[in-house]
Amino acid sequence: MTRLTTHRREPLADLLRAVPEFTPEEVTVALELADQALEASGKGDGDGDGDSDGYRFLLALEDERVTGYVCYGKTPMTAGTFDLYWLAVHPAHRRRGVAQRLVRAMEEELLREGALLVRVETSSAAAYDATRAFYDRVGFERAGLLRDFYKAGNDLVIFAHRLRPAKTGV
């Protein structure tokens, strides 16, 4: 698992364009987040994770090709919640545990920072059946459903993964 750097921006773009589930608009948005993260790390916030208050990236590499990546960031106005914004694995590298290793690496990092919760939003469309099954499998729970959110017949499914017990009464 490695960080996003300037010279990995194009390999990341290659991956995004190879993901059949993503629309062109989604590829554009995903790359905008990468460019924001690169711009922030170029300004040097000094903590080595790109931009601690913005978008963070973890990349899975094989022979300098990006086989998968996860993009996440701290949820504003929360004490310890993070949003997992994007998770993608190249079609030629699926069913090998890449997504699970990415999520585990992300969650280990977040636990070290004291995070409590990870939220994921995904689609009810058939193209995302395997995605939803993946989040069920790696410990996320379904926390919400918004009918026709993406478009008519395509709902929003919200998952949450509690990383550790909450300390209440503080």
Add this chain to the structure above:
Amino acid sequence: MTRLTTHRREPLADLLRAVPEFTPEEVTVALELADQALEASGKGDGDGDGDSDGYRFLLALEDERVTGYVCYGKTPMTAGTFDLYWLAVHPAHRRRGVAQRLVRAMEEELLREGALLVRVETSSAAAYDATRAFYDRVGFERAGLLRDFYKAGNDLVIFAHRLRPAKTGV
């Protein structure tokens, strides 16, 4: 109901600082969105609503003071969903229907643009009891709950308001 303009930025800031439910961090974030909207409208996207793809504001005024406002915007990668990001009414002007008029004006505008759904995220904290009751009253339905989202003991409550029937099968 009027739009946000540069000379209403300070009256809006006065309102935000008078809202007892908001933390200083929340006031800062709310003003950042206002500044982004003003910057976008200064660049002139030409449709008269500030920034059609960014944050939009509707303000309720009384004697040039802002008595309440709503901030909303199109949800990226959706066909017809909007997020209602902020809704606030000055403590001295509550229980007079200001919030309801703001939401109705926003929803009439969104319906004219063909919007289908409005999403709101709010808190389970006691300070937001009246807020949640308000959304129940004006037609929103509870669509999700994420425990300990804001902090331990402070959950995220997700509301959705369907503005019109979805056309499925298209």
